[in-house]
Amino acid sequence: MMIESLISILKASGADAWELTDKVTEGLEFYFIRHALDQNRMKRVEHIRVKVYKKSADGSTVGSAASEIPPTADEGSARLLIARLVDEAGLLKNPVYTLHAPGAALPPEEELPDPNAVAADFIRALRSADENENADINSYEIFVSNHRRRFINSNGIDVMTAYPSSMLEAVVNARKPGHEIELYRMLTSGTCDPGEIKRTLDEALACGRDRLRAVPTPALGRTALVLPARTASPVWEYYIDRTDAAFKYQGLSDWELGQRVIPEGPGGNATIRALKKLDNSSANAACDPEGAPVRDLTVIDRGIAAAWHGSRQFCAYLGIEDSFIPGNYGVSGGTMTESGIFASPCLEVAEFSDFQVDPITGSIAGEIRLGYLHDGSGTAIVTGGSVSGSMKELAPGLSFTGSTRQCDNMLLPAFTRIENVSITGAV
Amino acid sequence: MKAPFSSYLDSAAPALKEICALLSAEYDYVSILSTDSVGFSMRIGQRNKTVSEENLTTERGNVVRVCRGGLYSEYAFNMPISASPAETAGEILRALSQQEKAIRSLGIEPFTTPVLDDEPLTLRTEFECGILPEEADRADLVRRFSALSDRGVRAREGIIDCQATLTSTHVCKMFLSPHRDLRQSYVYSEGNVIVLGTENGKTEMARMGYAERLGPELADRIEQGLDEALDILRDKLHAGSIVPGEYDVVVSPDVAGLIAHEAFGHGVEMDMFVKKRALGAEYIGKRVGSDLVTMHEGALSAVNVASYAFDDEGTPACDTVEIENGILRTGVCDALSAARLGTQPTGNGKRENYEHKVYTRMTNTLFDAGKDTRDGMIRSIKYGFFLDGTESGMEDPKHWGIQCIVERAYEIRDGRLTGRVFSPIVMTGYVPDLLASVSMTGSEQEVFGTGYCGKGHKEWVKVSDGGPYMKMRARLG
Numbered sequence: 031m032m033i034e035s036l037i038s039i040l041k042a043s044g045a046d047a048w049e050l051t052d053k054v055t056e057g058l059e060f061y062f063i064r065h066a067l068d069q070n071r072m073k074r075v076e077h078i079r080v081k082v083y084k085k086s087a088d089g090s091t092v093g094s095a096a097s098e099i100p101p102t103a104d105e106g107s108a109r110l111l112i113a114r115l116v117d118e119a120g121l122l123k124n125p126v127y128t129l130h131a132p133g134a135a136l137p138p139e140e141e142l143p144d145p146n147a148v149a150a151d152f153i154r155a156l157r158s159a160d161e162n163e164n165a166d167i168n169s170y171e172i173f174v175s176n177h178r179r180r181f182i183n184s185n186g187i188d189v190m191t192a193y194p195s196s197m198l199e200a201v202v203n204a205r206k207p208g209h210e211i212e213l214y215r216m217l218t219s220g221t222c223d224p225g226e227i228k229r230t231l232d233e234a235l236a237c238g239r240d241r242l243r244a245v246p247t248p249a250l251g252r253t254a255l256v257l258p259a260r261t262a263s264p265v266w267e268y269y270i271d272r273t274d275a276a277f278k279y280q281g282l283s284d285w286e287l288g289q290r291v292i293p294e295g296p297g298g299n300a301t302i303r304a305l306k307k308l309d310n311s312s313a314n315a316a317c318d319p320e321g322a323p324v325r326d327l328t329v330i331d332r333g334i335a336a337a338w339h340g341s342r343q344f345c346a347y348l349g350i351e352d353s354f355i356p357g358n359y360g361v362s363g364g365t366m367t368e369s370g371i372f373a374s375p376c377l378e379v380a381e382f383s384d385f386q387v388d389p390i391t392g393s394i395a396g397e398i399r400l401g402y403l404h405d406g407s408g409t410a411i412v413t414g415g416s417v418s419g420s421m422k423e424l425a426p427g428l429s430f431t432g433s434t435r436q437c438d439n440m441l442l443p444a445f446t447r448i449e450n451v452s453i454t455g456a457v
Numbered sequence: 458m459k460a461p462f463s464s465y466l467d468s469a470a471p472a473l474k475e476i477c478a479l480l481s482a483e484y485d486y487v488s489i490l491s492t493d494s495v496g497f498s499m500r501i502g503q504r505n506k507t508v509s510e511e512n513l514t515t516e517r518g519n520v521v522r523v524c525r526g527g528l529y530s531e532y533a534f535n536m537p538i539s540a541s542p543a544e545t546a547g548e549i550l551r552a553l554s555q556q557e558k559a560i561r562s563l564g565i566e567p568f569t570t571p572v573l574d575d576e577p578l579t580l581r582t583e584f585e586c587g588i589l590p591e592e593a594d595r596a597d598l599v600r601r602f603s604a605l606s607d608r609g610v611r612a613r614e615g616i617i618d619c620q621a622t623l624t625s626t627h628v629c630k631m632f633l634s635p636h637r638d639l640r641q642s643y644v645y646s647e648g649n650v651i652v653l654g655t656e657n658g659k660t661e662m663a664r665m666g667y668a669e670r671l672g673p674e675l676a677d678r679i680e681q682g683l684d685e686a687l688d689i690l691r692d693k694l695h696a697g698s699i700v701p702g703e704y705d706v707v708v709s710p711d712v713a714g715l716i717a718h719e720a721f722g723h724g725v726e727m728d729m730f731v732k733k734r735a736l737g738a739e740y741i742g743k744r745v746g747s748d749l750v751t752m753h754e755g756a757l758s759a760v761n762v763a764s765y766a767f768d769d770e771g772t773p774a775c776d777t778v779e780i781e782n783g784i785l786r787t788g789v790c791d792a793l794s795a796a797r798l799g800t801q802p803t804g805n806g807k808r809e810n811y812e813h814k815v816y817t818r819m820t821n822t823l824f825d826a827g828k829d830t831r832d833g834m835i836r837s838i839k840y841g842f843f844l845d846g847t848e849s850g851m852e853d854p855k856h857w858g859i860q861c862i863v864e865r866a867y868e869i870r871d872g873r874l875t876g877r878v879f880s881p882i883v884m885t886g887y888v889p890d891l892l893a894s895v896s897m898t899g900s901e902q903e904v905f906g907t908g909y910c911g912k913g914h915k916e917w918v919k920v921s922d923g924g925p926y927m928k929m930r931a932r933l934g
Binding site (some may be wrong): 119 | 507516518531557560563595702734881914
């Protein structure tokens with residue numbers, strides 16, 4: 031059904047406020063086994079989502095209820111659904127807040143790339159990887175999408191953003207007689223960066239060859255852990271999550287603005303910034319999903335919590351009026367060189383099964399699939415075992431390089447080092 | 458009562474069948490999966506309360522699958538079609554033909570696959586249910602969950618928040634091909650009581666989760682979970698860090714389920730056999746566990762959130778015995794992989810939703826029960842741990858490594874629980890070693906359906922898993 035009809039229904043619904051998001055996605059997908067095409071897919075979908083707000087009689091509280099309205103819904107069913115949402119919103123009593131109001135005009139909509147051309151770039155990049163009889167690509171999946179998102183609310187915002195997103199999932203094999211291993215890579219981005227893809231795949235193939243020679247990780251007790259940018263993002267996301275206004279308001283973060291939350295160490299004094307734009311990021315929309323313009327914002331300034339960020343509701347509860355939900359982040363402030371990071375013994379983990387940092391407790395956990403044990407005199411390639419500890423206790427031992435590497439929407443130190451991590455051996 | 462099938466899908470069926478017929482003139486194989494699943498989600502706590510008439514598994518849309526010259530292609534859409542099926546069929550044909558031409562221009566060869574069977578089959582299954590999600594009394598649920606949340610924060614000192622959550626979905630799916638017309642509808646719900654607390658500068662969260670083939674009446678069970686959630690929170694707040702090492706352990710049925718899922722659930726998804734990504738392909742007929750290990754997988758292996766009458770490729774549901782007394786018998790398979798491997802599909806072809814591709818996916822993955830008791834297992838251990846509560850896991854079908862993040866380990870010394878707790882626990886190891894070490898299995902099997910399963914790091918689908926209490930030897934960190 032037409033968006034204008036939905037707006038009319040929302041205006042007449044009795045809701046005290048409302049939001050409507052209309053997102054149209056055109057996507058191409060290609061699935062390969064080796065370099066033969068397993069399957070190709072196309073996607074043309076529209077997702078219309080409405081959210082209505084209803085205040086209590088005295089105006090002190092507000093509730094909200096949301097739903098998707100299928101494009102196939104007729105006007106009558108949409109009207110019934112919205113009426114139901116208004117009733118449901120009236121059941122909920124959250125502290126009152128207001129929606130975003132129109133702000134500065136957004137930059138002109140950027141022209142979206144031709145998805146067929148982007149997909150062709152991906153396919154050519156995959157075929158250019160440094161494969162040989164001992165290391166090659168097992169399978170890969172390419173996803174290329176263009177999105178157009180219109181956001182309208184009852185305060186007068188009516189903005190359109192358009193942005194591309196892409197994803198590559200690749201599995202590489204390495205083998206020697208009687209033994210074959212695999213490694214997994216997932217890359218997200220705006221469009222195709224052939225150079226970055228080739229570099230990632232070549233690194234993966236090299237890691238695969240290393241894993242063939244890996245020995246079981248010994249029980250190391252407490253050791254310094256070094257993470258390349260690709261595996262370090264959960265560590266930095268822990269700090270970003272804990273400065274999210276929703277985390278703060280709901281009691282999941284006990285940090286305060288002005289408090290030192292990342293100790294300054296010999297290896298750096300961390301600054302984390304939300305970035306309006308990062309080249310080829312998949313999160314470069316000019317406004318956030320609630321219609322707020324995205325801008326640069328320092329979240330943690332040289333180790334000190336500097337700003338809450340996130341959704342309108344929770345930022346409003348913390349007294350922040352110019353809030354937004356960031357899409358990109360950058361970490362800076364590292365003073366270590368790459369050689370300095372590896373100057374003393376450490377375990378560098380290039381591959382985990384799944385590395386996690388719990389945003390509430392700070393607990394870290396991950397099984398080691400490929401590591402390099404640098405003991406000062408040489409390097410052993412290891413596999414198996416796990417890392418564990420808590421960032422709350424480990425943070426004073428955090429150091430990182432000034433050099434950076436971009437992982438989609440995150441610009442991260444090329445290497446992050448954490449002292450005294452507990453390493454369980456594989457034997 | 459029966460969960461009624463979607464009147465929207467019934468009304469759309471003639472137009473979709475016409476699209477199917479029109480495309481059949483151009484392709485060797487055509488099928489359409491259409492979905493119309495409605496539901497809601499609710500989260501009620503002290504600091505925030507939300508209601509949505511949607512959740513992760515609500516959807517309405519269509520995906521057309523075609524095959525020509527051995528290449529399978531799909532087109533997913535959710536725009537209206539009934540006005541002009543011929544126009545919609547023409548648009549699909551044009552779009553896919555253009556894409557096929559672009560593929561050929563790059564010199565890409567298809568992974569040639571036989572044409573799928575389309576044996577005649579008609580099915581209309583409306584499973585039994587209680588209250589439908591769309592008919593649940595939201596005001597009553599909000600009132601009850603608000604009371605539960607109030608009770609939770611007053612229960613003990615240091616409780617920051619107590620939240621109750623409920624999602625409920627009325628699934629309706631229709632599979633159409635020239636010779637098949639399959640329609641099914643069923644209801645499932647899941648929910649949690651979650652408590653967040655702090656003590657001596659430490660903050661932890663604990664939850665009791667429930668998932669059943671029930672409607673919103675599942676709220677009755679959620680309301681009963683508060684005391685247990687509070688006990689788990691107390692244990693986590695007082696937990697220490699375990700000394701890494703290999704130990705005798707007793708695992709609870711939910712941890713057993715996580716092991717089943719990560720060990721030989723993913724390990725025998727046969728689309729991984731096609732890609733030569735699974736070690737399991739080389740172990741069919743061979744020993745992979747002790748005599749006490751028997752494992753089932755299938756939509757008919759249990760009645761829980763992942764149970765259905767047919768999968769997203771129109772294959773009827775099965776109950777597959779994957780491991781029988783320690784011997785790996787077979788894997789589970791989607792239809793395309795089965796055609797490529799020359800075997801039969803097992804009803805395990807699933808999509809995250811109509812917008813996503815089919816992969817071989819798990820449904821209900823379960824270890825069989827044995828004869829032992831939990832207390833008997835604990836009594837048999839000189840020093841070790843009782844593992845309870847799951848957080849996450851990760852598969853490794855190529856190398857049979859396993860990673861399970863377990864919530865709590867309770868110390869066992871001289872056959873008794875000492876009261877000491879450790880959290881969180883990273884359990885790792887080599888799957889055949891872990892399963893070979895299974896030395897006792899409990900007499901009662903439990904099934905858990907609160908989790909979602911990804912393939913790699915995406916493609917999230919509902920699954921359930923479970924088993925009995927089991928004794929084994931595991932590496933903990």
